[in-house]
Amino acid sequence: MECNMCKKTTNKCCSRCKLKYYCSKSCQKNDYANHILVCPQRSADILVKGVYRDLIPTNPAVLYEYGFENCMTPLDQTNLFGLYIGLIKIIGCDASQLHSWWENGELPLNIKKAYDDGGYTINADKMISLAKPHLSKHDQAVPFRSLPESKRHVGIFYSIILKGFLPTIELPHWIDFGFCACKVRNIYRAGELSEEVRLQYLYQDLIVEKGCKIDEFHDAYISGTVLDLIKRKCDKTKTSWLSASKIETFGYNQPVKSVYNLKQYILSDSVNMIPAIRVDYGFGNCRTKDEEKQLKNMYKKLIFAPQFDAISLHKACIAGKIFEYVSSILPNDVLRADLLRNPYPLKEY
Template sequence: MKCSVCENPTTKRCIRCHTTYYCGSSCQKKDYSNHVLDCPSKYADILVKNVFDNVIPTNWAVRYEYGFRNCLDPIDESMLLGLYIGLIKIIGCNSSRLHSWWKSGNLPFHIKNAYDKSGYTSEYYKWFLKNEHVLQGLRKYEGTKSDNDLVNKLYEIAKPYLSEHDQKVPIETLPESKRIVFIFYTTMLSGRIPRIEELNWIEFGFCSCKFDDDYLGEMEERRLGDLYRELIIQKGCKVDEFHDAYISGSLLDLLKKKCNSNDCDWLSERKIEIKKHNQPAKSVYDLKQYVLGESVSLQRSVTEDYGFKNCRTEVEKENLKNIYRKLIKSPKFEPRDLYEACLEGKTYHYVRSILPNETLNANIFKNLYIF
């Protein structure tokens, strides 16, 4: 990861939110006035913000402390979010009360009590009554220690897919490309899809899926995830075979060869792109990751290709980010079309064609390297 201030490589991160990276105390102090606005004193504040934004939490601590890590299926994550939406938006529970319930160690009891007293019920609450286990035994997020506990659990799930030799050696001794594949297996086998902020969201083609108008905009990404699970679980694809295809850039061919023909036709129709290891991603996918993700660093390619280099103030930069967010969420948006427009120096014209009613500054969208 990169320091959010100087962009130097670092593995250190804010001990409170665990999402923003700094190379040292100097850069952390420089960013304090900005970061304090995004780094609340309790994780319930972040959860409440996610609820009002209608997005499943991506903050590691929120997911750990409020049950999302215990969901083995994306649908269950959606149901849990719906439970919190009812609790916060309709019943009126605030972050302080939610935090105190969590701190008491009996969050499920208090949620049931709040719903029963209010008389409000929903499909999400009915789901919860059958799945209370996702909110049982919740503990404080302790950064690396908590992450390691989860990693160890996921490791045991994915370990049988490794070769006999690789099962006997530490994961960190495997080649980088195989470690990437193994992490991807843990994600698929736990019923999830990579989050936008993760490397594997780009590495394995989720970035090329269209943002849908369904509840979370992830319908196509989930469909791609189901295809991978069919390949891995139903067809028994081991890590070595998957890794060979990843290295050679033939993962799409592997999916088409072994999976359901109708879904494979969808791969071609939607022009899903899966790159090979160490192949640079198209800058449009870095743009999508920056615009749709949380606490994602602005990559140099995005800065230079999509107008952020032309922004004179942070306000202009944030306004441009919001424009691209609206663009990407538009049903008419196609990432490859934006990428081609960028290469031809026609980014402004493309954005204007999709968002005709937006106030746009043509000079902002100029690519300084195209004449």
């Protein structure tokens, strides 16, 4: 038989479908994105096939095994699907890995490990190919993993944008490059772009149309002026909405308003609660898991409310008036003031 890729003679075939032949692991890997679309298999294979077709799965087994049944809204399903897109297309996890993780009861743990910087950058040399032309000649000539962490973050972000993706909520890019400040919507209307997609298009314009190189973007990232770079390089007709929508970006290792960490924690099932969230937003007042779940569900409902504004919640937090703010957005909900207490405003000494 002939190798499906290079046409060399071989007797090795796909161990699952027994239909496609490959002379080497390299050829099989190079054909993976095409072959998975026609190779029927386990729930993990159906999920991977859906990722390459950009279709959220409907198969009951996939919905159960990979967490989609736990999603409360269509947007929750979209966000979870985005997590799997990043895991499969960018990080490079395959169906066998996913199936093994699920079978061993370690799916959430291994997804988190894969998204950690260490595991993420193992595959960086492979995924950086799209962004490589935007690097300086010097940086193109050295291994990507040898670049400073801040520049690796920018290179990975370029790859995500150039692939036409949004950064998943679990990645630091989601906060650093302003997607955390975009409004979250429950309902999407035909022809109406979400703020996250509008921001994605601005980055595409900056990188592709305006030709912004990674060194220039990296300098802005280090100094915390990425938003200024966008406004300076891109047309005002495309950037005028940024100020009205209170979009803000953050520099490398720059302090971040804890309200954005709260959004990240509330909107993702695989992000851990950091101490700032526990102190600022009342989780430290919870005495049981049920109270913690109750508070988390309240914040999720708040974030999805059309009137919600992250900066207003941040201001209410530092003024010690979270209960008043939440009550103004969710007036018909039974709220517990005791869970929404925080140490603010701090006393002056």
